[in-house]
Amino acid sequence: MKIKPKIxxxxxxxxxxxxxxxxxxxxxxxxxxRDDVVTICLPLFLAGxxxxxxxxxxxxCITVDGCSKMCxxxxxxxxxxxxxxxxxxxxxxxxxxxxxxxxxxxxxxPEDEKLVHETMxxxxxxxxxxxxxxx
Amino acid sequence: MSExxxxxxxxxxxxxxxxxxxxxxRRATYIxxxxxxPNETDTICLPLLTIKxxxxxxxxxxxxCITVDGCVAQCxxxxxxxxHGKLEGEIKILDVMKENPKLKPGTVLDIAPDGEKLARKxxxxxxxxxxxxx
Numbered sequence: 611m612k613i614k615p616k617i618x619x620x621x622x623x624x625x626x627x628x629x630x631x632x633x634x635x636x637x638x639x640x641x642x643x644r645d646d647v648v649t650i651c652l653p654l655f656l657a658g659x660x661x662x663x664x665x666x667x668x669x670x671c672i673t674v675d676g677c678s679k680m681c682x683x684x685x686x687x688x689x690x691x692x693x694x695x696x697x698x699x700x701x702x703x704x705x706x707x708x709x710x711x712x713x714x715x716x717x718x719x720p721e722d723e724k725l726v727h728e729t730m731x732x733x734x735x736x737x738x739x740x741x742x743x744x745x
Numbered sequence: 746m747s748e749x750x751x752x753x754x755x756x757x758x759x760x761x762x763x764x765x766x767x768x769x770x771r772r773a774t775y776i777x778x779x780x781x782x783p784n785e786t787d788t789i790c791l792p793l794l795t796i797k798x799x800x801x802x803x804x805x806x807x808x809x810c811i812t813v814d815g816c817v818a819q820c821x822x823x824x825x826x827x828x829h830g831k832l833e834g835e836i837k838i839l840d841v842m843k844e845n846p847k848l849k850p851g852t853v854l855d856i857a858p859d860g861e862k863l864a865r866k867x868x869x870x871x872x873x874x875x876x877x878x879x
Contacts, residue, residue, distance in 0.1 A: 623792070624792060626790040635854065641762075653760075653791050653794070653795045717775075
């Protein structure tokens with residue numbers, strides 16, 4: 611029997627921007643809610659060994675980036691040498707509704723919960739899509 | 746002659762997403778950059794180093810960096826070293842935990858009061874490095 615790989619969720623967690631905090635918190639909450647996803651610390655792609663670099667080959671990845679620099683997506687391509695199955699960008703979600711723009715990069719304020727929930731909704735939807743395609 | 750603008754110290758946490766200690770590195774960094782030394786310090790997105798972003802690599806080569814790591818992999822330090830950045834100090838949270846064995850941090854999403862205390866201890870160490878090097 612072939613064991614299905616778990617979906618890899620890779621968050622940028624960018625420290626320098628408020629959207630990085632959203633990517634981190636939304637990704638982590640999904641990891642705690644579901645048992646069909648796994649993650650990796652993005653900087654480990656460079657700091658780790660082959661096992662870490664193979665993460666993206668071993669697990670179909672969905673990336674969650676804060677901004678258009680898309681570090682998580684690029685990290686998967688550079689180190690895993692594969693394309694992410696789906697790429698979510700928080701700044702694009704905000705572009706659709708500017709009121710969602712978070713003010714702080716160091717904390718999640720109550721008014722940021724809407725953006726976190728919206729991001730989680732999108733991640734969950736993408737997970738289901740990727741799982742369907744992988745079957 | 747205008748006074749030469751003093752370059753800020755860059756504090757780089759690992760922000761590991763797998764353990765509470767990763768969140769503590771991040772919290773400690775914000776305590777320094779937003780509360781304790783807002784004019785002398787700044788932070789950057791570590792993943793920009795991982796993807797070899799040119800502007801960010803240039804910045805860490807020109808500006809003194811202090812890394813804050815949550816586990817033995819030391820991702821922040823290794824990313825800076827890989828790009829030959831100006832590493833002026835490194836903090837390992839595991840060492841700070843050994844010095845404060847009674848502090849038991851919570852989870853990745855909620856480090857709890859003990860995690861906050863630990864973050865403040867880490868922040869104090871960062872401030873000391875900045876003070877010693879300035």
